[in-house]
Amino acid sequence: MPILYLVLVFHAALLAPLAWWQQPVGLLMVLLLTGGSIAGILSLTGKIGQSRRVKGSILSVSAPAAGIIEVKCQLEKKWQGHSRTICVRYL
Structure with a gap:
């Protein structure tokens, strides 16, 4: 855009x-x-x-159910408002 x-x-x-x-x-x-x-x-x-970017690495990727992908990440430093290990689910 x-x-x-x-x-x-x-x-x-x-x-x-x-x-x-x-x-x-x-x-x-x-x-x-x-x-x-x-x-x-x-x-x-x-x-x-x-200024809000944080480097991290992907720990695991899994599909717990149909249409859902679970990605677990480990961040190098604390990201304000989030824990060091984040679980994100996408439909």
Whole structure:
């Protein structure tokens, strides 16, 4: 989605008539397009959530029932709000 958004920003910046940019709505467009572009670039470079990442390894993968996969992980350091061994189930 960030790539699509940046393409659309490029499209809007090049194809919007000059008269639009000279009106108050042009200033609003510049602010919104700039903010969205910054967010898109941060997303593409992996900066979002970087401080909350924790390395870990998979201890086991099992299928206790049909349509359920259980994955147990061991984290290298404590992840706030979670125990060191996490059990995640996906349907």
